[in-house]
């Protein structure tokens with residue numbers, strides 16, 4: 001039986017490894033660790049089995065797969081000071097596959113500024129060159145039917161069919177506009193998003209396979225993998241906490257997990273790991289599970305009746321997210337209504353822009369990015385209305401996302417109840433620096449939209465009534481419109497030194513706790529790649545065999 005739904009049917013409650021959460025990270029770990037037929041792995045997932053439901057499997061339905069659906073944990077932010085006190089939805093996947101089952105399928109691996117992580121941790125294993133093989137392990141590039149030509153010697157008008165399976169009506173116009181405007185929006189056919197230097201206008205690779213979503217579930221937990229006798233997956237199993245074992249000499253070990261099945265909160269069950277317990281419940285649930293287990297601030301935990309085990313000052317602190325902001329354009333093109341090919345992604349072309357050294361934001365705040373290869377923002381041109389489908393109207397949405405925000409958020413719990421949502425303050429735009437980059441980005445996009453290529457096509461824009469020279473007017477637009485792009489990370493950050501206040505060390509082990517590791521977005525992203533490396537770290541620690 002590949003997937004178990006009741007504990008009674010589960011053959012064992014003791015495993016070599018227990019992984020909590022079957023999302024991007026947990027699926028990779030379950031797959032890789034169970035490659036060694038001599039070790040046993042239990043994967044616990046609070047949500048149900050991933051089936052090829054249309055809402056999840058059909059790529060163009062990704063905009064309605066969340067928020068507030070049966071697949072979503074339905075988290076909300078607190079009132080955001082930097083967003084004029086608005087609260088924003090923070091969807092997370094609650095199903096095998098986790099958030100990869102509901103996400104927008106854009107496949108980006110960052111830049112060669114991974115090297116900064118290697119420098120700061122002193123662990124060359126996190127460098128771009130050492131991480132590349134894990135990227136290759138994770139991806140299988142399927143060249144589109146119209147196959148990209150890397151020579152760059154093609155007339156721009158012919159490019160509409162280059163590198164994508166389905167062109168969108170805005171693609172050709174954007175390519176022509178980019179030719180006129182240049183700068184950060186210049187198109188280079190040979191630029192790959194995952195080349196290490198992701199700058200300029202290029203095509204988005206997407207995790208879509210044979211016209212359907214490729215999720216962590218469909219890619220890593222295939223029927224062949226689920227058939228391995230040493231891998232057991234228990235669904236509808238909500239992990240309440242890990243059970244710390246504190247020795248008389250104060251040493252802490254965590255190898256037992258406490259969970260309950262859906263609807264049976266009063267019937268707590270336990271499973272034990274002989275080697276390691278790995279938390280992969282995501283950037284919101286992992287720190288919440290740790291806090292409910294006694295890790296965190298003593299007074300705060302005592303106030304909600306949780307016995308304190310260990311101070312972890314950075315747990316839930318300094319959370320990062322990429323906000324997004326839409327510029328919605330009404331266009332003279334019926335093809336932009338939400339009736340395109342079902343297997344098309346939300347967009348094809350996007351520009352990743354690094355601000356010039358003499359830009360206002362860089363001059364005033366300095367370079368706050370991870371390094372010279374990191375873009376400060378992206379602008380994606382997506383046909384249709386970006387958000388829930390509208391009844392009528394023809395739209396083009398330019399989605400602008402900040403990639404180097406310096407605003408930080410935090411997460412805590414205010415109840416010991418494992419079903420109570422954590423309190424999540426994303427801290428969007430609490431630093432003026434972020435608003436300054438947004439203002440530049442909006443002005444850049446407005447400049448691109450002035451190109452001849454859009455004449456007669458764009459009929460109106462949400463920017464029409466705004467004086468683009470007026471910082472205050474732009475700020476109001478930004479703060480009234482920005483949302484989460486759902487990339488929350490770093491709620492259990494990695495330490496660069498062994499004495500630092502971080503939660504995990506550079507091998508992702510919870511500091512000063514035996515047997516417990518965190519592998520998910522609470523430490524770092526891109527998650528698939530980090531999890532592939534983590535699997536190797538664990539395999540090497542326990543001398544596991546390759547398949």
Ligand SMILES: Cc1cc2nc3c(=O)[nH]c(=O)nc-3n(C[C@H](O)[C@H](O)[C@H](O)COP(=O)(O)OP(=O)(O)OC[C@H]3O[C@@H](n4cnc5c(N)ncnc54)[C@H](O)[C@@H]3O)c2cc1C
Pocket residue numbers: 020021022023024025026044045046047066090091092093094095096097098099100102103104105106107108237238239240280281282283285286289485486487519520521522525527
């Ligand atoms: C709507 C949306 C759109 C996105 N779009 C993109 C995109 O286009 N490109 C991109 O790169 N990234 C995107 N992301 C982000 C990306 O999907 C996440 O960064 C990634 O999935 C995080 O992986 P993870 O393993 O940390 O957590 P998840 O993938 O969220 O997995 C966590 C798993 O743990 C389970 N879990 C949680 N709590 C418990 C518990 N107590 N007990 C047992 N199980 C538990 C959850 O149900 C879930 O299955 C998007 C995210 C969302 C929500």
